[in-house]
Structure formats: structure tokens, C-alpha cells
Amino acid sequence: MIRRLARWIDDRIGGSAFAEQALSKVFPDHWSFMLGEIALYSFIVLVVTGIFLSFFFDPSVAETTYQGAYEPLQGATMSEAYRSVVELSYDVRAGLVMRQAHHWAAIVFIASLVVHLLRVFFTGAFRRPREMNWIVGLTLLILAFFNGFTGYSLPDDLLSGTGLRIAYSIALSIPVVGSWVAFLIFGGEFPAHEIIPRLFVTHILIVPGAIAALIGVHLALIWRQKHTDFAGPGRRESNVVGPVLWPTYAAYSVGLFFAVFAVIMTMGGLVQINPVWLYGPFHVAEVPSPAQPDWWLGWVEGAMRIFPPWEARAFGYEIPNPFYPGVLVPGVTFAALYLWPFLEARFTGDRGPHHLLERARDHPVRTAFGVTALSFFVLLQLAASNDLAANWLYASVATVSWTFRIVVPVVPPILGYLTYRLMTALQASGADRFAEVPLRAVLRPAGDGANGAGVGRLERVGPVETADRGKLGVDGAELTVYPEADGRWRWSYDRPADDFKLHSNKSYVTADLAQQSALQAYPETPLSESS
Amino acid sequence: MNRGRGPILAAFAASMLASVGLTVVYALGGDPQLEGALLGVALGGIAVALVLFAHRMLPGGQFVEPRDVVPRATAQRPGVAAAFESGAEPIERRRIIAAAFGASLALLGVAALFPIRSLGTRPGRTLDRTEWRRGRRAVTDAGRPLRLDDLELNSVVTVFPEAHEDAADSQTLLIRLPAGVRAPGPRDWSVSGVVAFSKICTHAGCPVGLYQAETQELFCPCHQSTFSVPQGAKPTFGPATRPLPQLPIGLDDDGYVIALSDYTEPVGPGFWNRPDD
Numbered sequence: 082m083i084r085r086l087a088r089w090i091d092d093r094i095g096g097s098a099f100a101e102q103a104l105s106k107v108f109p110d111h112w113s114f115m116l117g118e119i120a121l122y123s124f125i126v127l128v129v130t131g132i133f134l135s136f137f138f139d140p141s142v143a144e145t146t147y148q149g150a151y152e153p154l155q156g157a158t159m160s161e162a163y164r165s166v167v168e169l170s171y172d173v174r175a176g177l178v179m180r181q182a183h184h185w186a187a188i189v190f191i192a193s194l195v196v197h198l199l200r201v202f203f204t205g206a207f208r209r210p211r212e213m214n215w216i217v218g219l220t221l222l223i224l225a226f227f228n229g230f231t232g233y234s235l236p237d238d239l240l241s242g243t244g245l246r247i248a249y250s251i252a253l254s255i256p257v258v259g260s261w262v263a264f265l266i267f268g269g270e271f272p273a274h275e276i277i278p279r280l281f282v283t284h285i286l287i288v289p290g291a292i293a294a295l296i297g298v299h300l301a302l303i304w305r306q307k308h309t310d311f312a313g314p315g316r317r318e319s320n321v322v323g324p325v326l327w328p329t330y331a332a333y334s335v336g337l338f339f340a341v342f343a344v345i346m347t348m349g350g351l352v353q354i355n356p357v358w359l360y361g362p363f364h365v366a367e368v369p370s371p372a373q374p375d376w377w378l379g380w381v382e383g384a385m386r387i388f389p390p391w392e393a394r395a396f397g398y399e400i401p402n403p404f405y406p407g408v409l410v411p412g413v414t415f416a417a418l419y420l421w422p423f424l425e426a427r428f429t430g431d432r433g434p435h436h437l438l439e440r441a442r443d444h445p446v447r448t449a450f451g452v453t454a455l456s457f458f459v460l461l462q463l464a465a466s467n468d469l470a471a472n473w474l475y476a477s478v479a480t481v482s483w484t485f486r487i488v489v490p491v492v493p494p495i496l497g498y499l500t501y502r503l504m505t506a507l508q509a510s511g512a513d514r515f516a517e518v519p520l521r522a523v524l525r526p527a528g529d530g531a532n533g534a535g536v537g538r539l540e541r542v543g544p545v546e547t548a549d550r551g552k553l554g555v556d557g558a559e560l561t562v563y564p565e566a567d568g569r570w571r572w573s574y575d576r577p578a579d580d581f582k583l584h585s586n587k588s589y590v591t592a593d594l595a596q597q598s599a600l601q602a603y604p605e606t607p608l609s610e611s612s
Numbered sequence: 613m614n615r616g617r618g619p620i621l622a623a624f625a626a627s628m629l630a631s632v633g634l635t636v637v638y639a640l641g642g643d644p645q646l647e648g649a650l651l652g653v654a655l656g657g658i659a660v661a662l663v664l665f666a667h668r669m670l671p672g673g674q675f676v677e678p679r680d681v682v683p684r685a686t687a688q689r690p691g692v693a694a695a696f697e698s699g700a701e702p703i704e705r706r707r708i709i710a711a712a713f714g715a716s717l718a719l720l721g722v723a724a725l726f727p728i729r730s731l732g733t734r735p736g737r738t739l740d741r742t743e744w745r746r747g748r749r750a751v752t753d754a755g756r757p758l759r760l761d762d763l764e765l766n767s768v769v770t771v772f773p774e775a776h777e778d779a780a781d782s783q784t785l786l787i788r789l790p791a792g793v794r795a796p797g798p799r800d801w802s803v804s805g806v807v808a809f810s811k812i813c814t815h816a817g818c819p820v821g822l823y824q825a826e827t828q829e830l831f832c833p834c835h836q837s838t839f840s841v842p843q844g845a846k847p848t849f850g851p852a853t854r855p856l857p858q859l860p861i862g863l864d865d866d867g868y869v870i871a872l873s874d875y876t877e878p879v880g881p882g883f884w885n886r887p888d889d
Contacts, residue, residue: 174642243818246817247817249817264733265729275732324673328671336659342655343651346655350644350646370822390837401882583676601681
């Protein structure tokens, strides 16, 4: 049935060549390569649960009186938006599970994006030729932040209203055009009534559409450029090693999708999140205390809290305080991230293509820089809870804030320096287990002697310098081209010394083609032909 | 090949049972916790089964695939260049047409920017003003006007200008200071120890919601800016740089609290062309 359908399609649009390529495509296997997959799958969960929510949410700020099942709000005046969210949570069957699952999915989505970004950064996966995908990925992260913010602003509860008010003030603080920017986004002076319906369209159409499109680009680039891989046996800059897509990798990946889906839906049912009915409806003169944004905005919030009371004023114009922590800090952060691959290439002078990943110790400066930046943001994140910390520690908020004002700029560079020392020490220690290659390398005489094969020699190869990992010339392996039962040809990479063997991911019509492919994957390894 | 099939089928069976359970729970009226748990089993069962299946029954092993060498693409570049240039040549010869096309697109782009203007009202001086006017009564958000007797000693009440109870920029705190604390600001801006300050934080615009009676300080829960009322709501801690503006108040003939004018400076967070204090 599937075969007939496949043939029917192939007869009309072709594509069997692509399908052959696709089914036997190799995906390197490492737990950290699943992070992007988790992000992709949580985005799918976001879309599925979000569609359900959109059938019940009413993006209107028209005033209404609550009459639903949640007793404490009975008779309260609120917007239609807030009413519909409370109704969705209390009166629509499975509504609360869907709403909470949507929120949890957003958290898993952003968290996996952030950790994925860290993985890519610390392993140098952004280096040429993957600069474009680094840019696409960063843009996806910004869009995810943005859609997270628009999403939790929609219910028009007191907490999200406070978030919108701060966003308005940050927009207002932009030099020269701030008041225009704020007024055009909100429709007028805060709280202009246009903002909720605008956020809705942005949240369910514009940004998700852009995210879906960019995910397509991101995956297409990965497909085209193939995944990076860590150094290891048989791995070269010129090849990629791992399971093939069909069927094993596909089964694992679909399994991962269901696992992500399962975890999110379970949390949606069992772990409460964003109980808007407790915050109450938005009111212009009220504010919840304590008030904190979702975790992924914590670093901006923390910067807003501990930034000193500075404000520049000259010639009758001013740059208000929220501009520095609210616009400048995120702006500089993302500008630096976007530019990183190019800056690094410039400063290291390394502009060549790289497919094998580095480990943290391989590039101490990058790692130290990353740790500095990461600890800076983690500390800002903690600073966003200065009021809660003060409560727990029985200290005054002023004491806690002053502590952060000192710790945030001072501690990250110290951590960065310690990281640098640790990485260089690790490098010097030679604790480098991937570089251990078999001490005895054997080349068997075989085949017709073409390509320099057929000359038997014995060679000792010691542990290899870090810089040479993966570029190993001689590791005692040989390539063998062999026919399969159906008359097609495959090749294998064979290292008899430690019994390590890899087969080519697909078969070829002629021995010549197989040999070409083998030499492309291992340009430096001798070749033989078995019969 | 059939070895180890049991756990896989068990996981699928658990998933199927959970799905049946889901429909039953739904039909009986639903319950978020049960739904979450059952969804977890229904989806998780499939996940476990697929991973076990892949692990036990599908071919494992590592394969190797050559990477495309970029020079292969480079070899095709002259062809692309030739294809492009043969087509570009007649366009390049007619520069004027290409220029006109570019200019049309540019102007269309500029014209297309103008509808953005429809998104919001013109800021103008709206940020400098609130709805307070001379003689306008201070009322609660329910619209109730207030006499001095309605104000408790050393506490705050949020008020709005009468008939403008939803004007966010006009929210104001009436504070009746305890005896012995001199009212800040010009003498004729307060009435018998009652002063009025804008409730909007001058940092990021949150309502300055908390009043600490012992120190007569106002505290913003958003970013912890603290304002000392006896010192004219001057910021004493936090990121705020400016005092909360003071509203001149008095009493009308019926003894109700009224404004004597609008705020004399813009309320709320700073902006580029905020007039000097």
C-alpha cells in the first residue's frame, strides 16, 4: 500500500533519488544533539495546544462581570479576555490541562533553545560553514522570547498587566523615538485598549509563522551541511558517523517526540502554572507583590532592579533609566551573540571550515568568555528575586540589591579567569581520551595494489596532539570496497587493531562510485578491494 | 526476533488503556490531574514502546557517510556566473529602466510605511498632562468623593479625578501624614497634613503600591524603588531617579478634596523629550 502510494507520487513528481539519500542519511548520535530536537518537538506541542486555546480565548478588553464557576471572582468586573481565560480554566473540560500544558511547553521550548545555544557555543559548532544557522537559531530564540512575552500578557490579569506596563515604559525610554514607539505599539498612552487584540494576532499568527518558517530554514541548513560531530574513532572532517535515518534513528526520534509530549502534558495536568485567577483581573492602579516575570525574562528584570538610579539629561532631552537595563543590556547581548562567529574568526585567524566539534578545553578563551557571560546572566536572574531573597534572609531589600550591584559586575570575570586557568590546565594535562589511538597500526596487503594499497607496513602511532585529532593521517585503518548480494557495492572502514568497523550508509551501482565515496570520506586512508 | 517483545507490547497496552481512560474521564466531566496523568501514560507509553522497539529490534550500528566537499559547488560557479551575466547584460544596457524600477520600489516602500502611523495616536504632549484640573474632586475608583475625615491617619488612599476613574495616568495617592510630620511641598499644596502624590513610579510606571507607615515611605513592588513622603517623595532607594510628582490639593465648599491644578510636571516614567523639572 505504502509502496504503491510512493510509486504513484514518484511517477508524478520524481524524488526517489532524494528519498534514497534521505532514508540512509547519517545522524551523529550524542545526547546533546537531542536538545534542538526537544525544542522542535515542544514547538509542535505549543502549536497543538495553542490551537485548542485559540478557540476559547476572547481577545477583547470590553468590560464584563464574571459569572463562572470560580467563586472568589463571582461578580467581579473584568475584561472579556480575562473572563475567557478563567472560564477556559474552570468551565471548559480539559481546558486547564491544555492551558497549563501550553505554558509548560513554552518553558520547555525556551529552556531547550537556551541549552541548545550553549551546546553550540561551547563546542564551536557555529564556526564556518554554520554561521548562517547560528544567525537563524539566534533569531528563533529572540522570536521565542517575544512570543513567550506576548503569550503570558494575553490573559489580561494583574501580573501580566504589570509586565505590559514595564514593557511600555521600556519602549518609552528609547531615545528620540520612544514615545512614538510606545504609542504605535499600544495604540496610545498606557493602557490603550488596542494592545490585547494586537498581542493576540502577533502571538498566534505573525510570530509562530515566522518561527515555523525559520525552523524550516534551520533544518534545511542542517540537512544540507550535515550535523557536526565530536571527534572519535573513524570520525573525520570529511565524513559523518552515526545511525542512519531509516528506520532506527527515525524510531528513536519519534519516540523522543512522544516523550516530550508526555512530559509536557503530564505537567500540564499535575503542576500548576500561572494561576491567573489568583492574581485577579488587571486594574490600572493595582500591582501584585511580589511580582516576577517568567524565568526567561528574569535577567532583564534583574538588570532593571539593580541598575543604579542613573539617567542622562542634556540640552532638554533625557535618556531614562529603563533604557540601560531594558534596551541596552539585551541589545548588546544579542548583538554580541550575532557577531560572535565573525569576531572569533577574526581574532583567531581561523577561517577554515570545521565539522568536528571542540570541547571546552580546546578553546579556553571562548569557554572563559562563555562562562563569564553565562554567570553574569545567572546572577542577574537571581537579582530578579531580590525581594524574595530579602524575605528569606531576613535582610533588607536594599542590602540584597547592593550585594547584587557588587557581585554582578565582579564575580563573572573572576569565574571567567578561573575557567581559563582550568581549561588550559586540562589541555596541558593531556587528559584527552579521544586522542588515544591504537598503538599498533597495521595495513594488510590486499586487492590490486591501486591507490598505494598493497604495501604492508607496521607503524607505531602514539597519542596524538589535540590539534591533530580527527585529522589523523595514519590510524591503521583500511577502506574496503565490497559487493553486496544484490550486486550493488558498499565500502567499509576497518581498523583491525581494535576491531573497529564502519560501513558506508548506502550502496552504489558500481565499485567505482563506492570507491569515490570512500575516498571522499577518508581521503587519507589506503584503499583495497575485496571480492 | 520476537525476544523481548513483551515490554514493548505492554507499553503500547498501557498507552491504549490510558487513552480509553481519558475518554471516560472526559465523559464523566473531566479532572485536570487525572487528565494530565492519563495523557502522560497515553503518550509516554508510545514513547517507551518506540524507544524499546528501536533499541531491541531495529538494526543498530554506526554508518559512515562522506560530507559534500564545498569545492564541488565551487566548480559549478562559473556556470552560474555565466547564466546570470548573460541575462543581466540586457538589463545593464538599459540602466535608466533599472533605475526607474528601483526608484519605484523605494517610493512604494516609503509610502507603505505611512499606514504604520495609523497604529497609534500622536504622543504630542499627552505624556505631560493628566486628567486633573483645578476644582476636580478626588474620588475613589468607585467614584466616591472624599472628605478629610474619610482619610485614616498615616495611611494612603488611591484616588482619581472625578468622572475619569479609569484614567491610568491620573492615579494619585492621598496620604494623611501623622502629627509631627511636616507636609512636604509648597504650603498651599496640602490641606491639614494631607498630601497627594502621583501613584505611578517614575522608574518603569508600576503603581507604587505599598506604604510603609513607620517610615512614611512608598515602595514599588516591581523594582523596589522607595520614596520618602516627608522628603517630597524623593527616591531613597532603587532605580528611580526622580521624586513622585506632587498634586496641589485643597478642599471645595462641601469639604471634599479637590485638585488645585493638574500636575506641574509629567507623571510616570521618563521619556526623551520630558520637559525639565
